[in-house]
Amino acid sequence: RGFSSQSEGEARVSRVLREKFPRASSIRVVDISGGCGAMYEIHIESEDFREKRTVQQHQMVNQALSEEIKSMHGLRIFTSTPKP
Amino acid sequence: MSRVVWAAWRLGIATARGLAGRPLSQAATGASEGGGAEGGGGGSASREAVERLVRAHPVVVFMKGSPEQPLCGFSNAVVQILRLHGVEDYNAHDVLQDPDLRQGIKNYSNWPTIPQVYLNGEFVGGCDILLQMHQNGDLVEELKKLGIRSALLDAEKDQDKK
Numbered sequence: 001r002g003f004s005s006q007s008e009g010e011a012r013v014s015r016v017l018r019e020k021f022p023r024a025s026s027i028r029v030v031d032i033s034g035g036c037g038a039m040y041e042i043h044i045e046s047e048d049f050r051e052k053r054t055v056q057q058h059q060m061v062n063q064a065l066s067e068e069i070k071s072m073h074g075l076r077i078f079t080s081t082p083k084p
Numbered sequence: 085m086s087r088v089v090w091a092a093w094r095l096g097i098a099t100a101r102g103l104a105g106r107p108l109s110q111a112a113t114g115a116s117e118g119g120g121a122e123g124g125g126g127g128s129a130s131r132e133a134v135e136r137l138v139r140a141h142p143v144v145v146f147m148k149g150s151p152e153q154p155l156c157g158f159s160n161a162v163v164q165i166l167r168l169h170g171v172e173d174y175n176a177h178d179v180l181q182d183p184d185l186r187q188g189i190k191n192y193s194n195w196p197t198i199p200q201v202y203l204n205g206e207f208v209g210g211c212d213i214l215l216q217m218h219q220n221g222d223l224v225e226e227l228k229k230l231g232i233r234s235a236l237l238d239a240e241k242d243q244d245k246k
Contacts, residue, residue, distance in 0.1 A: 054216060055209045062196055069196050074158065076212050 129188025143174035170235025
């Protein structure tokens with residue numbers, strides 16, 4: 001699969017995440033609905049998630065994307081912390 | 085839960101919400117009615133009603149479809165994971181049958197998606213989190229806290245014997 005271009009939806013979601021998680025060391029957003037913008041997979045690595053339970057980490061992402069989520073059918077979230 | 089207790093519970097909720105016969109999905113009976121005009125909730129189940137549901141059983145799942153027939157891949161994943169651990173006795177609520185519950189459970193947990201898994205009344209997460217817990221062994225531990233012995237523990241023992 002080529003990564004030469006990002007869909008508009010992926011770019012927008014990435015931008016919102018970069019704004020809300022300035023400390024993030026890695027952000028990857030993939031449209032897994034075949035480009036329809038209906039479902040996204042989000043991978044985000046940040047110090048913000050350290051010492052927090054997974055459900056809390058995911059809540060942080062949910063809050064950050066509350067507007068964008070309204071127009072999504074679903075999303076998958078994978079959070080992690082950078083290796084110390 | 086006996087029929088009498090279940091009927092009383094339903095009436096109790098109906099009374100609390102000021103509406104007779106208001107449905108909140110019940111997977112055990114498969115009984116469900118379409119949503120009608122909502123009185124005071126503005127179209128979503130009250131916190132108290134949802135609270136009662138999440139506390140009704142150690143394992144409660146809000147999903148699309150039923151454990152016998154999930155209607156969504158993520159809901160199906162939750163059912164399959166629980167089945168792997170030998171957990172077949174739980175309360176499953178089909179949010180597709182009850183739009184008020186569908187919105188109410190999202191408000192309650194402040195979580196935008198279905199499925200939602202509750203262990204001992206506490207929101208644990210959706211499909212991705214349950215999968216992660218299954219893979220890293222946390223699910224076996226959490227079930228143990230509820231007094232449920234995961235079937236995978238016995239499966240491992242069988243393997244060791246061979």
